Amino acid sequence: MDNGIVVTALDARSNFGKLLRRVEEEGRSLVIEKRGSPRAVLLSIRDYVRLAVPEPEVLRIIGQESRKKGTNRLGAKQIEQIVKAARKSKSR
Numbered sequence: 001m002d003n004g005i006v007v008t009a010l011d012a013r014s015n016f017g018k019l020l021r022r023v024e025e026e027g028r029s030l031v032i033e034k035r036g037s038p039r040a041v042l043l044s045i046r047d048y049v050r051l052a053v054p055e056p057e058v059l060r061i062i063g064q065e066s067r068k069k070g071t072n073r074l075g076a077k078q079i080e081q082i083v084k085a086a087r088k089s090k091s092r
Helices: 009-014 016-026 045-052 056-069 076-090
Strands: 002-008 028-034 037-042
Touching (some): 002 009, 009 016, 016 028
């Protein structure tokens, strides 16, 4: 994402269509502020997909590590137990 555009929530509401086109055409993000505090970001679908979808290399590395640790064979019940244990140790 290139230089972000900062607008108030009121401006975003009043000019949403115009801002949406600008984000799409210019490939820039839009930071929406309310009372001077950043509250949300509007970004192009291209940028969203790039941020939300892991790169194939990242997935390959995760798969390798999972196989090394044997976690690629865990069942749902085992995963649930691991998550519960992690949450319990975090709350201490």
